[in-house]
Amino acid sequence: xxxxxxxxxxxxxxxxxxxxxxxxxxxxxxxxxxxxxxxxxxxxxxxxxxxxxxxxxxxxxxxxxxxxxxxxxxxxxxxxxxxxxxxxxxxxxxxxxxxxxxxxxxxxxxxxxxxxxxxxxxxxxxxxxxxxxxxxxxxxxxxxxxxxxxxxxxxxxxxxxxxxxxxxxxxxxxxxxxxxxxxxxxxxxxxxxxxxxxxxxxxxxxxxxxxxxxxxxxxxxxxxxxxxxxxxxxxxxxxxxxxxxxxxxxxxxxxxxxxxxxxxxxxxxxxxxxxxxxxxxxxxxxxxxxxxxxxxxxxxxxxxxxxxxxxxxxxxxxxxxxxxxxxxxxxxxxxxxxxxxxxxxxxxxxxxxxxxxxxxxxxxx
Amino acid sequence: xxxxxxxxxxxxxxxxxxxxxxxxxxxxxxxxxxxxxxxxxxxxxxxxxxxxxxxxxxxxxxxxxxxxxxxxxxxxxxxxxxxxxxxxxxxxxxxxxxxxxxxxxxxxxxxxxxxxxxxxxxxxxxxxxxxxxxxxxxxxxxxxxxxxxx
Numbered sequence: 001x002x003x004x005x006x007x008x009x010x011x012x013x014x015x016x017x018x019x020x021x022x023x024x025x026x027x028x029x030x031x032x033x034x035x036x037x038x039x040x041x042x043x044x045x046x047x048x049x050x051x052x053x054x055x056x057x058x059x060x061x062x063x064x065x066x067x068x069x070x071x072x073x074x075x076x077x078x079x080x081x082x083x084x085x086x087x088x089x090x091x092x093x094x095x096x097x098x099x100x101x102x103x104x105x106x107x108x109x110x111x112x113x114x115x116x117x118x119x120x121x122x123x124x125x126x127x128x129x130x131x132x133x134x135x136x137x138x139x140x141x142x143x144x145x146x147x148x149x150x151x152x153x154x155x156x157x158x159x160x161x162x163x164x165x166x167x168x169x170x171x172x173x174x175x176x177x178x179x180x181x182x183x184x185x186x187x188x189x190x191x192x193x194x195x196x197x198x199x200x201x202x203x204x205x206x207x208x209x210x211x212x213x214x215x216x217x218x219x220x221x222x223x224x225x226x227x228x229x230x231x232x233x234x235x236x237x238x239x240x241x242x243x244x245x246x247x248x249x250x251x252x253x254x255x256x257x258x259x260x261x262x263x264x265x266x267x268x269x270x271x272x273x274x275x276x277x278x279x280x281x282x283x284x285x286x287x288x289x290x291x292x293x294x295x296x297x298x299x300x301x302x303x304x305x306x307x308x309x310x311x312x313x314x315x316x317x318x319x320x321x322x323x324x325x326x327x328x329x330x331x332x333x334x335x336x337x338x339x340x341x342x343x344x345x346x347x348x349x350x351x352x353x354x355x356x357x358x359x360x361x362x363x364x365x
Numbered sequence: 366x367x368x369x370x371x372x373x374x375x376x377x378x379x380x381x382x383x384x385x386x387x388x389x390x391x392x393x394x395x396x397x398x399x400x401x402x403x404x405x406x407x408x409x410x411x412x413x414x415x416x417x418x419x420x421x422x423x424x425x426x427x428x429x430x431x432x433x434x435x436x437x438x439x440x441x442x443x444x445x446x447x448x449x450x451x452x453x454x455x456x457x458x459x460x461x462x463x464x465x466x467x468x469x470x471x472x473x474x475x476x477x478x479x480x481x482x483x484x485x486x487x488x489x490x491x492x493x494x495x496x497x498x499x500x501x502x503x504x505x506x507x508x509x510x511x512x513x514x515x
């Protein structure tokens with residue numbers, strides 16, 4: 001039976017777009033036959049703003065990019081600055097950065113998992129389970145720096161301050177409980193028939209497609225390709241800890257979910273090893289209040305929960321960066337939207353958007 | 366570790382077919398003229414010794430006297446990376462060849478540079494603004510766009 005094609009604006013205010021993201025979709029009945037993403041609703045011109053701020057002030061702008069994992073944004077930026085200035089932070093600071101970045105990764109993946117299940121139709125309950133644990137991570141961040149979302153914990157040459165005494169017992173009890181909670185999620189979700197029938201084989205991509213489209217992070221690893229900057233290009237103290245890089249097989253929605261769950265377990269293991277290895281010491285280099293790196297440029301990158309997050313910084317010797325270009329994984333991971341979504345039903349599209357786990361603050365900047 | 370290649374190593378990878386007259390040698394990056402870019406990218410993507418299969422990042426920079434497009438490339442096979450730079454002179458009608466046909470990942474990044482810096486990428490299938498709306502005037506990331514409030 002033939003039906004007339006219909007163009008629908010999906011978003012920008014739709015709960016499953018996870019922010020203000022608009023898709024102009026062409027529908028044939030319930031099947032998506034064409035799609036065009038429209039960005040820019042959250043564009044704040046962060047790169048332009050960075051040109052008018054000092055190197056330290058720019059850290060606050062990075063918090064507001066991927067606001068679900070501000071720690072890794074801070075880390076990517078300060079690493080680029082340190083590369084530009086050719087300084088190395090004290091070892092204790094590096095451990096603290098890795099611990100907080102991995103906590104951030106767990107917090108971000110909890111949001112990714114929770115919203116995926118929410119988009120599947122399991123309204124609110126699984127999401128609140130995930131938020132229960134995320135809340136404890138935010139409390140840990142509050143102990144570290146006083147903020148919960150916009151952290152600004154890291155500084156060029158170290159971190160803002162040493163940990164308070166109550167941080168370590170709280171971290172310990174979180175690590176113990178989180179193992180149990182991950183088992184709890186998996187017992188509810190991983191073998192769940194509804195989850196399997198809705199996600200297995202849906203919107204799968206191959207490794208070649210993903211690499212050609214510069215897709216990184218869990219989406220690339222779900223296709224079965226082992227590419228994690230923490231192991232291929234170790235920064236900070238990642239070469240002192242042992243962990244595996246989980247990969248999927250089919251690159252479909254289910255594998256993306258599974259890779260995130262497995263990554264959270266690895267993050268817990270990384271934090272535990274760091275807690276064992278960390279020793280007292282300085283947490284910050286004595287750098288001047290206004291940093292003036294020599295003229296030059298540096299590209300620093302980290303493995304953020306969404307993929308490769310890079311900062312390309314150019315300095316002309318003044319107190320603010322001449323150019324601060326961000327390589328946003330969330331934006332670039334959306335390159336293959338057409339290949340993933342066209343041909344599937346609207347309901348599958350919503351699940352795919354959930355499994356891509358993008359963040360509009362980072363897409364639009 | 367991912368090793369960054371210097372310009373001499375990149376020139377070696379490009380082989381004899383490549384006309385090395387038109388490039389400046391410098392330390393960590395290779396300057397390529399806009400006419401040569403398609404040729405260079407084709408060699409870097411497709412030859413076995415280079416196999417730069419991952420286009421990490423494309424950045425545009427406004428140096429006032431000229432514009433620069435910077436390509437960060439990575440090879441997941443050989444675990445090496447390189448930096449290519451293209452200088453474009455003038456303030457209007459800037460055109461750079463698109464690398465979309467080699468790496469689809471250039472799609473949104475080239476559109477972003479066109480939107481914010483006004484460098485047109487020839488050969489891109491969907492060259493239009495990405496963040497700002499179609500009727501927007503000017504390209505806000507240029508140094509002369511306006512004095513921003515402090």
